[in-house]
Amino acid sequence: xxxxxxxxxxxxxxxxxxxxxxxxxxxxxxxxxxxxxxxxxxxxxxxxxxxxxxxxxxxxxxxxxxxxxxxxxxxxxxxxxxxxxxxxxxxxxxxxxxxxxxxxxxxxxxxxxxxxxxxxxxxxxxxxxxxxxxxxxxxxxxxxxxxxxxxxxxxxxxxxxxxxxxxxxxxxxxxxxxxxxxxxxxxxxxxxxxxxxxxxxxxxxxxxxxxxxxxxxxxxxxxxxxxxxxxxxxxxxxxxxxxxxxxxxxxxxxxxxxxxxxxxxxxxxxxxxxxxxxxxxxxxxxxxxxxxxxxxxxxxxxxxxxxxxxxxxxxxxxxxxxxxxxxxxxxxxxxxxxxxxxxxxxxxxx
Amino acid sequence: xxxxxxxxxxxxxxxxxxxxxxxxxxxxxxxxxxxxxxxxxxxxxxxxxxxxxxxxxxxxxxxxxxxxxxxxxxxxxxxxxxxxxxxxxxxxxxxxxxxxxxxxxxxxxxxxxxxxxxxxxxxxxxxxxxxxxxxxxxxxxxxxxxxxxxxxxxxxxxxxxxxxxxxxxxxxxxxxxxxxxxxxxxxxxxxxxxxxxxxxxxxxxxxxxxxxxxxxxxxxxxxxxxxxxxxxxxxxxxxxxxxxxxxxxxxxxxxxxxxxxxxxxxxxxxxxxxxxxxxxxxxxxxxxxxxxxxxxxxxxx
Numbered sequence: 001x002x003x004x005x006x007x008x009x010x011x012x013x014x015x016x017x018x019x020x021x022x023x024x025x026x027x028x029x030x031x032x033x034x035x036x037x038x039x040x041x042x043x044x045x046x047x048x049x050x051x052x053x054x055x056x057x058x059x060x061x062x063x064x065x066x067x068x069x070x071x072x073x074x075x076x077x078x079x080x081x082x083x084x085x086x087x088x089x090x091x092x093x094x095x096x097x098x099x100x101x102x103x104x105x106x107x108x109x110x111x112x113x114x115x116x117x118x119x120x121x122x123x124x125x126x127x128x129x130x131x132x133x134x135x136x137x138x139x140x141x142x143x144x145x146x147x148x149x150x151x152x153x154x155x156x157x158x159x160x161x162x163x164x165x166x167x168x169x170x171x172x173x174x175x176x177x178x179x180x181x182x183x184x185x186x187x188x189x190x191x192x193x194x195x196x197x198x199x200x201x202x203x204x205x206x207x208x209x210x211x212x213x214x215x216x217x218x219x220x221x222x223x224x225x226x227x228x229x230x231x232x233x234x235x236x237x238x239x240x241x242x243x244x245x246x247x248x249x250x251x252x253x254x255x256x257x258x259x260x261x262x263x264x265x266x267x268x269x270x271x272x273x274x275x276x277x278x279x280x281x282x283x284x285x286x287x288x289x290x291x292x293x294x295x296x297x298x299x300x301x302x303x304x305x306x307x308x309x310x311x312x313x314x315x316x317x318x319x320x321x322x323x324x325x326x327x328x329x330x331x332x333x334x335x336x337x338x339x340x341x342x343x344x345x346x347x348x349x350x
Numbered sequence: 351x352x353x354x355x356x357x358x359x360x361x362x363x364x365x366x367x368x369x370x371x372x373x374x375x376x377x378x379x380x381x382x383x384x385x386x387x388x389x390x391x392x393x394x395x396x397x398x399x400x401x402x403x404x405x406x407x408x409x410x411x412x413x414x415x416x417x418x419x420x421x422x423x424x425x426x427x428x429x430x431x432x433x434x435x436x437x438x439x440x441x442x443x444x445x446x447x448x449x450x451x452x453x454x455x456x457x458x459x460x461x462x463x464x465x466x467x468x469x470x471x472x473x474x475x476x477x478x479x480x481x482x483x484x485x486x487x488x489x490x491x492x493x494x495x496x497x498x499x500x501x502x503x504x505x506x507x508x509x510x511x512x513x514x515x516x517x518x519x520x521x522x523x524x525x526x527x528x529x530x531x532x533x534x535x536x537x538x539x540x541x542x543x544x545x546x547x548x549x550x551x552x553x554x555x556x557x558x559x560x561x562x563x564x565x566x567x568x569x570x571x572x573x574x575x576x577x578x579x580x581x582x583x584x585x586x587x588x589x590x591x592x593x594x595x596x597x598x599x600x601x602x603x604x605x606x607x608x609x610x611x612x613x614x615x616x617x618x619x620x621x622x623x624x625x626x627x628x629x630x631x632x633x634x635x636x637x638x639x640x641x642x643x644x645x646x647x648x649x650x651x
């Protein structure tokens with residue numbers, strides 16, 4: 001297959017900078033910043049944007065950090081400035097609830113990613129059904145997909161489809177996948193899912209594969225790609241939207257997004273507000289290399305400093321212990337245990 | 351000494367593990383196991399262990415309640431059907447111990463409030479995470495006031511059956527509420543993560559408490575160790591891994607719960623802490639039934 005074979009293919013770009021991007025800002029994005037971002041993306045023709053705490057519904061917590069505003073306050077600020085762009089939210093059962101999803105609907109949210117770990121789709125049937133009952137565009141979102149087999153992930157995707165999901169995502173939460181992995185996972189889903197069910201891909205750029213993986217996903221049959229302007233997101237960030245759109249333009253893939261407007265937004269709005277430049281550094285690269293949940297990045301950096309352990313060592317250990325999204329508490333626990341072991345190793349033998 | 355006869359409703363992970371605990375009880379005697387799937391492994395085990403079984407749900411048990419002298423029932427099904435099960439059995443004069451997150455009766459965490467519970471016909475065991483974390487929240491709140499407590503439970507995927515998976519919202523609400531009502535925090539939040547790692551991870555629980563004033567580190571540490579000792583009396587694998595960690599007003603405690611390995615292997619401490627707590631609670635009521643302090647009355651038909 002050559003590149004021209006994708007000419008004329010349509011892809012829906014779903015921006016994550018006001019949700020996944022919250023992680024990169026330690027959940028500290030103001031309503032004014034949200035409004036400015038949302039206006040710019042609406043004007044640039046981005047069809048969907050996700051808006052909430054980084055961990056989605058129910059995310060405000062000691063575990064995941066407290067945002068300065070409730071999700072409702074963010075939606076109420078953003079909804080009025082959108083003309084065509086649809087607002088979405090993330091819901092992880094076990095953290096967020098259906099009551100919160102109903103509230104999201106009441107505040108103008110019309111699309112939802114219902115997320116589970118890649119092997120636990122059966123914790124989502126009530127929440128997916130609830131999204132559908134509300135009339136929301138409802139996606140199943142299989143996180144840390146690299147921790148399941150190709151066939152196993154397809155089986156979980158099939159379950160989500162049976163619960164009512166209209167789209168099922170291959171979610172590379174750790175930025176671990178290489179393009180051939182993405183091809184295999186998306187193809188496995190395409191083989192078993194109904195033709196009407198869309199496939200999405202959500203990447204992280206920890207190994208520098210964000211764009212290549214997203215294109216591989218499109219080639220294998222994905223029609224929705226999660227991106228983020230300037231890559232603002234956990235770890236080394238999501239697939240940068242402006243760059244993805246540029247690549248799509250060159251390949252003849254239709255996104256309906258205004259590439260130059262998004263480039264300007266990245267440069268003028270997003271980069272200036274970053275606390276740290278979201279990039280591939282030794283910690284975020286370790287996430288991708290070791291297959292660790294991207295959100296662990298800033299926690300590991302902070303706790304590594306607190307306990308005098310290199311964050312890379314903590315992240316490698318978390319990868320070895322197969323910790324998954326939502327287990328942020330285990331970062332401090334692991335650091336404390338490593339500290340005890342290191343201190344014990346320095347004691348002379350009795 | 352004569353024992354109080356019990357029925358187990360629900361033949362999944364929790365019901366089956368509970369069966370092993372009840373078999374060892376000196377106060378309670380399991381005589382019926384109720385399921386809805388005739389091929390369930392739990393029902394087969396119960397039969398092997400000499401219990402009567404039905405795959406017809408609670409309705410299959412009701413006609414035998416009086417004849418077989420059942421006085422206590424444990425419901426390990428689902429929050430969605432618990433009220434109906436409880437109403438039907440209460441009407442026959444059967445005391446109900448609720449292991450679903452339905453929480454229509456008073457909430458019980460044995461080392462915290464077992465001795466303060468009123469006479470009632472329904473008592474609720476909250477959730478595995480509630481049983482594992484509320485003793486810690488209480489251990490802090492009895493020393494000084496707690497503005498907010500948050501608990502995070504990580505559970506091995508293999509230990510979580512379909513009932514729990516279909517009740518995650520109820521789990522969240524019931525556990526958050528109990529963190530306040532029983533744990534003593536003014537505000538509470540509960541998070542649950544299901545991890546499929548191989549080999550399965552032992553149940554982990556992290557508890558964070560925000561105290562109103564700067565925490566009294568010595569008094570809190572001492573109080574926590576005492577609470578942990580009380581839980582260890584009925585769940586020996588309840589263990590402090592790290593902490594308490596004091597950071598400003600935040601107290602962090604990192605616990606692990608290994609089970610006895612009765613039904614599922616030891617990683618499933620979440621089953622043990624729930625079933626052991628339910629057994630202990632039911633024994634307390636069982637003793638009251640035997641002494642005549644708690645009178646069970648069937649509704650006139």
